[in-house]
Amino acid sequence: MSFKMHNLVVPTWTGIMEEFRKIGVDPGGCAVMAPKAxxxxxxxxxxxxxxxxxxxxxxxxxxxxxxxxxxxxxxxxxxxxxxxxxxxxxxxxxxxxxxxxxxxxxxxxxxxxxxxxxLRDRPPRELICRDKKLPLGERTLVMGILNVTPDSFSDGGRYYHIDAAIAQARRMVDEGADIIDLGGESTRPGYTPVSTEEELDRVIPVLKVLVRELNVPISVDTTKALVARRALEVGAHIINDQWALRADPGMASVLAEYQVPVVLMHNQQNTIYRDLMGDMVQFFQESISKAEQSGIPRENIIIDPGIGLGKTSEQNLEVLRRLQELDCLGLPVLLGTSRKSMIGKVLGLPLDQRVEGTAATVALGIASGTDIVRVHDVKEMVRVARMTDAVVRNQQRTN
Structure with a gap:
């Protein structure tokens, strides 16, 4: 006689409860046994x-x-x-x-x-972005990258001029972008920092049009408190801070005043770690504590592991393998791997041929619990996200 059996890989509370349901376990017994599983x-x-x-x-x-x-x-x-x-x-x-x-x-x-x-499953909720709302936990959100810089690593200043930038933003929304992330300062290796005035001159004219014409939240990618304040005055919905409130001491108070969501990205000046993921978690805990002490509610905080910043290519790959270790913070995760150099090094491909490599990292990120993906190639990555969500979140969507 041969008995049918197999191992189960069920790392979530929801998954365990579903297995109990299939068997027909008493609801009271489910609550008792789930923590043991x-x-x-x-x-x-x-x-x-x-x-x-x-x-x-x-x-x-x-x-x-x-x-x-x-x-x-x-x-x-x-x-x-x-x-x-x-x-x-x-x-x-x-x-x-x-x-x-x-x-x-x-x-x-x-x-x-x-x-x-x-570590328990985070229930779906709405992210309040001033007059707009985003569903967190129901499906993967896609953030389209819009660089209005002459020296961006990925698009080489293609959208530096206002008409081109606005046309690209509209195109990304038509392709399914849930958020547009507008940036006026490049962070590519060897970039030249720009003044507050220059960054404002690049960002604000485009932002004024986008908040008026688009029906999705607009995020502004900046580390400067004055840029963030002016962007929020104009109508920005989210601030994406690549230094997690550490570059400008005034950033936290501005965000607390406007009560908008903030993306806190992991970043550092070198690639030296005692324990890669442990050090990253500590970094986030410190920035989260500063945010909360400044009056930023925890439900407004999103974390970004900062792929490509303060890490070697090998470390970037390790972070991708271990993304689920960030679950201990209990916060939504944004992942930005689009066209990054680690993809180029692994595949030996230039910037304009990294769509497939980006797609692989996006799918793996979603499978590891990522809530938002930040990408250049919106149409392609929306398809990747929808397919991955169908597997991971059991969400099937069609146009």
């Missing part, structure tokens, strides 16, 4: 041996486990990283015990609980 690995950095040993004992006591450095057992090291391994149910039981422990483990317990909560 969600296995999580959590890495904690720089704990003392005392902290690490207590955590390990509590995890073991609940049938889970924790990996620590060899020297943490006899306290021969000052610090150790800890890798926790267990189900959501085990974590929640351990969190209760840690709250009763010394050595600041109560604080750690609160942070661990927030992380575990963030």
């Amino acid at each position: 969600l296995h999580r690995m959590v890495k904690i950095f720089d704990l003392t041996p005392r902290q690490a040993n207590i955590i390990k004992q509590e995890m073991l006591g609940k049938g889970a486990d924790a990996a620590t450095s060899r020297g943490s057992v006899d306290c021969s090291v000052e610090k150790t990283d800890v890798l926790l391994m267990g189900t959501e149910k085990q974590y929640r039981e351990v969190i209760k015990k840690l709250r009763m422990q010394p050595f600041q483990l109560g604080i750690l317990a609160d942070q661990l609980e927030e992380l575990i909560n963030n």
Whole structure:
């Protein structure tokens, strides 16, 4: 006799509940069993041996486990990283015990609980962009790139003149763009920074037309608070900050005043990391904290891993492989891989031949939970997003 069986790969709460539904599990039983089916690995950095040993004992006591450095057992090291391994149910039981422990483990317990909560499926919601709304979590949103610069890495100043820029924006909306991202300063390798006045001269005339004529939100890609303020006065809906509130100390207060969504991109001046994803998460946590302290609500924050910025090609590929590790922040993710140099290096292709490479990264990003993709080739990437959504989100759309 042969029994039918196979392994299930179901990393989400929604997926687990669907499997229970297929079997016909009692609803009360579903709520009890689902946390047992969600296995999580959590890495904690720089704990003392005392902290690490207590955590390990509590995890073991609940049938889970924790990996620590060899020297943490006899306290021969000052610090150790800890890798926790267990189900959501085990974590929640351990969190209760840690709250009763010394050595600041109560604080750690609160942070661990927030992380575990963030790993739950984010329910669909609306992103409020002033007078416009975007559906988050229902389908992948496509952001069309509109560079009004003479030295953009991708389009070489093709849309530098206002008429060409406006025509391109209209074309992208017709092709399915949900957002237009307008930028007046290139960030290509070796770019020359421009003054606030020059950036305003490039962006504002185009923006005035776009907010009047287009029915989609307009994002302005800038790191300067004065540019952001003027753009918001004119009617911009979103600010895309490539330095995550770090380039200009006045940016956070401007965004808090206007209460608009902000994209916080990971960026740094070098490519040196102790732990790539761990360092990125810490970077985001610091910028998110600054945003919230300034009065920017968490529901207005979107994070961008910053592919191509502050990373080598190998690091960019690693980030793409590990995108789901950003889920611990519980925020929407925007991914911008379009025509990036890593694609050129992998495929050995120039800028104008990277559509297929971009499509691969867009599909993989969506499969890893990306909510918004920022692209040059809107028509093609809208098709990629719709096809990937049909698989990943079970969303099928036709025109």
